[in-house]
Amino acid sequence: MTEDEMRKRLAALRTEHRDLDIAISALSDTGGPDQLQVARLKKRKLLLKDQIAVFEDYLTPDIIA
Known part of the structure; x- marks a missing residue:
């Protein structure tokens, strides 16, 4: 899975999470x-x-300070 695909999937998960909160x-x-x-x-949420x-x-990259 490419990084772009992962970002799209993350956005979809966030949307579903928000929709579940409303429901x-x-x-x-x-x-x-x-x-x-x-x-x-x-439980799904x-x-x-x-x-x-x-x-x-x-x-999110790890930042070593």
Whole structure:
């Protein structure tokens, strides 16, 4: 995977993470019986956060001071 492809994938992951945040907020505000769905979305959001961290770590050069 090239660096450009990794940057595109990172942008897509960030967008999906943001969209999940909005969906979780909307479901939580309704307070309905969809708590299982909210839990699943939160779990997916955490997985995305981990993937984002991996890409960011790879794309950010280590600076030795």
